[in-house]
Amino acid sequence: MSGGLVAVPAPAGQQTVRRHNRALVLGYVAEAEPVSRARVAEHTGLTRGTVSSLVDDLIAAGMLTELSAVRGATGRPASPLQLNRSGPAGLGLEIGVEHVGASVVDLSGTVRVSRRVASDHRDQPPDVGLGAAARLAADVVAGAGLPVAGACVALPGLVDAAGVLRRAPNLPRWDDVDAPERLSALLATPVRAANEADLAALAELWFGDVPADFVHVSADVGIGAGIVLGGALFRGPGGCAGELGHVVVEPGGPACSCGGAGCLERVAGLDALLRAAGASDVEALVAHPGPALAVAAGSLRIALGAAVSLLDVRTVVLGGVYARLGEDLREAVAAELATMTPPVDVRIADPATGGALRAAAASVVRALISG
Amino acid sequence: MSGGLVAVPAPAGQQTVRRHNRALVLGYVAEAEPVSRARVAEHTGLTRGTVSSLVDDLIAAGMLTELSAVRGATGRPASPLQLNRSGPAGLGLEIGVEHVGASVVDLSGTVRVSRRVASDHRDQPPDVGLGAAARLAADVVAGAGLPVAGACVALPGLVDAAGVLRRAPNLPRWDDVDAPERLSALLATPVRAANEADLAALAELWFGDVPADFVHVSADVGIGAGIVLGGALFRGPGGCAGELGHVVVEPGGPACSCGGAGCLERVAGLDALLRAAGASDVEALVAHPGPALAVAAGSLRIALGAAVSLLDVRTVVLGGVYARLGEDLREAVAAELATMTPPVDVRIADPATGGALRAAAASVVRALISG
Structure with missing residues (x-):
């Protein structure tokens, strides 16, 4: 407990502050779009100058777009901001016991393309299911025509913190499979993994009532x-x-x-x-x-x-x-x-939520917005 | 969301700060006793003057005692502080389906007197069990000879946030009984109620391994x-x-x-x-x-x-x-x-934890120390 042994947190650097403020701005636009820069400044408590600088960066990065100018209450024209529907997208994958699915959502969480096809994995080695998922993913990504920022795969078993499928009782040949690593290589994009039931619950939470x-x-x-x-x-x-x-x-x-x-x-x-x-x-x-x-x-x-x-x-x-x-x-x-x-x-x-597959894709864009 | 509608927290007044610091000092003494005033100041980050003033109040309130002075490393005599074993005590009560229990713990959580006697409540109105618990409580309080600051009663059923026993399937005549109110009147001390199983788990957490x-x-x-x-x-x-x-x-x-x-x-x-x-x-x-x-x-x-x-x-x-x-x-x-x-x-x-009855009594002194 002497002074020398106590870890002192480093002061938050300018980059940390800017990243935090960037997430504030994006999160508020996601919640309130379409919304003016002035309203973003008012809500976040940031100065108009800071907001404008961050918004310019976010437009350049393809995260935000400006709509056509509309005349506001003050009479001054304003260009409302919204998330860029052509910006970075999330890829959701699902590998079930008897099917694979793939879905692309845009930054607003809207499903742009989604497909699900039968594929029996029960007595097959993991390569069969991983290959089928990767092929379907390539199809839906091509169909969506959006730049994919990353992917998340829903798996029917216990997924550990590192994303490894520890065991899936109905996929006996899939013990200890590092699906994210193998799919990342096939898809050339970062991939995370999560339990299918957890993602299905998140779909209800995020998109249901x-x-x-x-x-x-x-x-x-x-x-x-x-x-x-x-x-x-x-x-x-x-x-x-x-x-x-x-x-x-x-x-x-x-x-x-x-x-x-x-x-x-x-x-x-x-x-x-x-x-x-x-x-x-x-x-x-x-x-x-x-x-x-x-x-x-x-x-x-x-x-x-x-x-x-x-x-x-x-x-x-x-x-x-x-x-x-x-x-x-x-x-x-x-x-x-x-x-x-x-x-x-x-x-x-609620079938309208899109289930685990949509939640997997949405988890990618939610991370982009909050991160 | 306009400025005028946002609740602004009031600045922490001197009383709030003093109460917070009092809990800091008591909590540290409870954890590290016997301990010098200097060590308390060092650990809490409070000035020695503030610590001395708080400690004087806590001694006057019967919460702390000073042991005889011992010569410290610096050669200066110091009187280590500890929780006052003769100070405010906690009374634990337990009303089971076929027994009642009562226990007094001192400020350190040590059981000073504890009794458990058979008392069948299965088909009886609540007054039978409440009366038996109150009589046993009077006995153990007299035996302990400590000033009781409050009580907590363990009940075998669903206890709501207000302390009312909503239902106890094995005590069919006890639905919606406000045991704290009735015991407070019998014992002339504030009484809380909690679920017996929750308290038994806390006994393991607080006193077990x-x-x-x-x-x-x-x-x-x-x-x-x-x-x-x-x-x-x-x-x-x-x-x-x-x-x-x-x-x-x-x-x-x-x-x-x-x-x-x-x-x-x-x-x-x-x-x-x-x-x-x-x-x-x-x-x-x-x-x-x-x-x-x-x-x-x-x-x-x-x-x-x-x-x-x-x-x-x-x-x-x-x-x-x-x-x-x-x-x-x-x-x-x-x-x-x-x-x-x-x-x-x-x-x-672990039978040494003392179970729900001890946890009930200990919850009273833990609240005195942290509150």
């Missing part, structure tokens, strides 16, 4: 949940929170790839629901769910009931295959959870 | 959990997190007072374990648990597995009746959870 505390269930072959508390993603001490798919809903039930038995994703994941409905694909399941509805609702009562009891979150959002099953499933799950106090609000994910 | 992230299970007739994340209690958006007792571990199992069926506390709470073991009381259960061990371990695998999967917490601490079942139960639960990745560390609550 949800309260500040909720659990979003991502259901496909595997099942995960994104937990949002106080308007922020709750990732847990080790970054692996929300493994709803491995909550036991049928003690002594079928063995799960996680080592347990009777886990939600074995009892009410896509494969189990297809079997229960006697359906060969999702479209057939949705058309004639039959007993699959009761299987899903009964299992979700137990798994979501555990989440509500432990986390005290009172809104649950059903996504993925569960969202495809729609209002019938929502009503059945709500009926199962009706005994809980306080009551639980059960919703279907 | 646990990591910063863990779940502590409080098992009695009812079962609750206290969740600690990043070294702080996680109470959830509505203050009701950690309802582990109502995680379903036996779908279609026995009806629970919560409205559900097959909840952990119905399947592996004290009543169920007594039945499984054919025992008439806890002592008989602990002596010959028989099939109760497997019932508890199998149920805890499901409920604690759900907590680990959802929260990503890797340490679970077994308390209450589960702690009484000791190493045999710990080993059985650890074996059940052995398939989880990363591994889960299963522990028995």
Whole structure:
């Protein structure tokens, strides 16, 4: 504790201050566009001179554009600023158990091109899925015609802080795959990775109409949940929170790839629901769910009931295959959870949010704006 | 957003500053006692004059005492400061389903007197338990001979932000009881209330040897959990997190007072374990648990597995009746959870922490020191 041992923070240099102010200006334009320079100065508390200098730089960097001058209340013409829809864009990728997706969003978060194609990765080495994702990405990037600043890939498993996919129970050959490194090489752009269920929850938070505390269930072959508390993603001490798919809903039930038995994703994941409905694909399941509805609702009562009891979150959002099953499933799950106090609000994910794929792409432009 | 609508914080007045500095001095003495005034000044960054003035006030208020002068390194005699063991004390109360407890801790958090007696409240109106707690409290306060500054009561149910017991499934006549108000009147001291399971987890955090992230299970007739994340209690958006007792571990199992069926506390709470073991009381259960061990371990695998999967917490601490079942139960639960990745560390609550009752009393003196 003697003076010499105490770390003294360096004074914030001019570059630090300028970067901070740049983020202030961009963040406010993103929130309030179209908006005048004068309004930006007023809101941020920066001088008009500082704002003008930063805005000139941001226009030169392709981040902002000026609209045609309009006559303001004072009678002086002003050129409102907005984020540049032709500026740096974000690329979102998704590698699922049976599909890949790619999407480009512009700086405003608007989806410009998005595609999703079937691609079976269940028993394949990682190169198959990574190659399919990279090829689809090249297509959508060419179609969007925007300069891509970076990418984020949604993966159906545990992604560590370095972006390595530690394990994905439904992709047994993908343990410890550094997807960002391999995709960066294929795409020649920086790539991050994140858990698909976490990104799907962020899509609801950023683009949907949800309260500040909720659990979003991502259901496909595997099942995960994104937990949002106080308007922020709750990732847990080790970054692996929300493994709803491995909550036991049928003690002594079928063995799960996680080592347990009777886990939600074995009892009410896509494969189990297809079997229960006697359906060969999702479209057939949705058309004639039959007993699959009761299987899903009964299992979700137990798994979501555990989440509500432990986390005290009172809104649950059903996504993925569960969202495809729609209002019938929502009503059945709500009926199962009706005994809980306080009551639980059960919703279907809003398809307009664009899901994990859009959130992956949007996370790239959000980082550009705040960084 | 115009200037006139922005709330401007008032400048910190001298009283605010003095209160803040008083807490700084007390907090450091609590952490480092016995400690010299010079060391307090050095650590807090306050001038020696300010420290001396604050310390004089704190001695006059009975919060600090000076030990006999010792000769320091500089040769000048110094009188080290410590928290006054005869100063303001905290009273802890506990009202369980079948017992009451009362405990007095001094300013250092040391238990001075503690008692626990059987008292059946299951089908009784609240006055029975409140009266029993107040009588026991009067006894321990008289025995401790310290001036009690306030009390905190641990309750086996959902306590809202105002301290009202909203509901306690195993105390059906206690809905919406304002225990703090009624105990304050009986004891003529300010009383707060908190959930028993939360306080039991804080006892491990404050007085035990646990990591910063863990779940502590409080098992009695009812079962609750206290969740600690990043070294702080996680109470959830509505203050009701950690309802582990109502995680379903036996779908279609026995009806629970919560409205559900097959909840952990119905399947592996004290009543169920007594039945499984054919025992008439806890002592008989602990002596010959028989099939109760497997019932508890199998149920805890499901409920604690759900907590680990959802929260990503890797340490679970077994308390209450589960702690009484000791190493045999710990080993059985650890074996059940052995398939989880990363591994889960299963522990028995440390009896030396003093549990919820001590934490309740300690919360009173911690508030005196920090407030």
